[in-house]
Amino acid sequence: MLQEKEQYPAQSALHDTHSIYGWISILLHWVTAVVIIVLWFIGKSIMTVDPENVDAQRQLHVSIAASAWLVILIRVYWRFRSGHPRINGQTLLIHRIAKTAHYAMLIATALMLVSGPMMVWSGGHPIAIFSLLSIPGPFDEAESIRDFARFVHTNTAWFLFWMVLLHIGGALKHLMFHNDDTIARMIWPGRQKTGAR
Numbered sequence: 769m770l771q772e773k774e775q776y777p778a779q780s781a782l783h784d785t786h787s788i789y790g791w792i793s794i795l796l797h798w799v800t801a802v803v804i805i806v807l808w809f810i811g812k813s814i815m816t817v818d819p820e821n822v823d824a825q826r827q828l829h830v831s832i833a834a835s836a837w838l839v840i841l842i843r844v845y846w847r848f849r850s851g852h853p854r855i856n857g858q859t860l861l862i863h864r865i866a867k868t869a870h871y872a873m874l875i876a877t878a879l880m881l882v883s884g885p886m887m888v889w890s891g892g893h894p895i896a897i898f899s900l901l902s903i904p905g906p907f908d909e910a911e912s913i914r915d916f917a918r919f920v921h922t923n924t925a926w927f928l929f930w931m932v933l934l935h936i937g938g939a940l941k942h943l944m945f946h947n948d949d950t951i952a953r954m955i956w957p958g959r960q961k962t963g964a965r
C-alpha cells in the first residue's frame with residue numbers, strides 16, 4: 769500500500785503519503801510560516817514603536833492576523849487530519865520527537881488564533897480588517913477575559929518563538945550535516961536528496 773502510494777507521479781501529488789508531503793501541505797507550510805513570522809515580529813513591535821504609532825501597529829497586526837486566520841486554521845486542521853509523514857530512513861524515536869514538536873507548534877498556533885480575537889473582543893472592540901471589514905464581538909467587554917487572553921497570547925507567542933527557532937535550527941542541521949530528504953521533501957513532493965534512503 770505504502771509502496772503504491774509513493775510511486776505516484778510527483779506532479780499529481782496533492783495529498784500526503786506515509787513518507788511524502790503533498791503540495792497542499794507544502795504550500796500551507798510555507799505560506800503560513802511567512803505569515804506567522806511576520807505576525808510575530810509586528811506583534812512584538814506594538815509596544816516598542818513610538819507611542820503615537822502603537823494603535824496603528826496593533827491595527828496592522830490584527831488586520832493581517834484576521835485576514836490569514838482561516839488559512840492558518842485550515843493549516844492546523846490539515847496536519848491533524850492527514851497525519852504526519854515519516855522521513856525515509858528516520859528512526860521511530862526521532863520521528864516521534866519531531867512529530868511531538870510539530871504538533872506542539874500547531875497547538876500553540878491554534879491558541880494564538882483563539883486568544884487574539886478574544887483579547888480584542890473582550891476589550892470591547894470589533895476586529896477591524898484594514899478599514900474594510902469590522903467584525904463585532906459575540907460577547908461584552910470583560911476585563912478578566914482580556915487579561916487572561918493577553919496572558920495566553922503573550923506567553924504562547926514566546927513558546928512559539930523558541931519552538932520555531934529550534935525547528936529552523938533542526939532543519940538547517942539536516943541541510944548541513946545529514947544526508948536525508950528532510951528539507952527537500954518540504955519543497956517538492958517526493959523529492960529525494962542523492963543518497964537518501
Ligand code: HEM
Nearest residue numbers: 804807808811812830833834877880881884885895922925
Ligand atoms: C499565529 C498568529 C499570531 C501570532 C504569531 C501573533 C503574535 C503576537 C505577538 C508576538 C504579540 C505581542 C505580545 C506581547 O505583548 O508580548 C501579539 C499581540 C497582539 N495580538 Fe497577536 N498574534 C497572532 C494572532 C492574532 C490574532 C488572530 C489576533 C486578533 C484577531 C491578534 C491580536 C493581537 C493583539 C490585539 C495584540 C496586542 C496585545 C496588546 O495590546 O497587549 N493576534 N500577537
Ligand code: HEM
Nearest residue numbers: 797801804805847866870873874877932936939950951954
Ligand atoms: C524558514 C523557516 C522554516 C523552515 C526552514 C522550516 C522547515 C521545515 C521542514 C524541513 C519541515 C519538514 C520536517 C519533517 O517533516 O520532519 C517542516 C515541517 C513543519 N514545520 Fe517548518 N519550517 C520553517 C518555519 C516554520 C514555522 C514558522 C512554523 C510555525 C508553526 C513551522 C511549522 C512546521 C510544522 C508544524 C511542520 C510539520 C509538517 C507540517 O504540518 O507542515 N515551520 N518545516
